[in-house]
Amino acid sequence: MNKKIILTIYTDGACSGNPGPGGWGVLLQYGSKEKTLKGGDPNTTNNRMEMMAAIKAIEAVNETYTGEIILWTDSTYVMKGITEWVHGWKKKNWIKSDKKPVVNTDLWKVLDKLNSQKNIQWNWVKGHAGVEGNERADELARQGLEEIRS
DSSP states (O other): OOOOOOEEEEEEEEESSSSEEEEEEEEEEETTEEEEEEEEEEEEOHHHHHHHHHHHHHHTSOTTOOSEEEEEESOHHHHHIIIIIHHHHHHTTSBOTTSSBOTTHHHHHHHHHHHHHSEEEEEEOOTTSSOHHHHHHHHHHHHHHHHHHO
């Protein structure tokens, strides 16, 4: 029996103050293999860190990987932004329905481009609800935040 292995990714962001120092964390799981990533920014927002986690996760996927990716985020902003809102934003030249520019356009453009290059199934997971992958991504994001502070 040939079982297809799917790449599963958990992402999370953290911020101390909003804006303030922030961190992002990523857990990639492929079969029995795991890889973790983390980083931070001395002056950012929580939404930017949530987006950076997703961007860094997708960038870490091997260019030749064409299989399915299941990506879990606890950010409804990222989830709805990439699966729903981005289409309208692009049609309206990155202007929202209230006629104001889309916030974080720089990161949305990067995330949209990366998303178009891979077969990603976006999923939302409730944060701090005991889901192991999400909890680990959260811990990595907090580590990224602490490393920026020190």
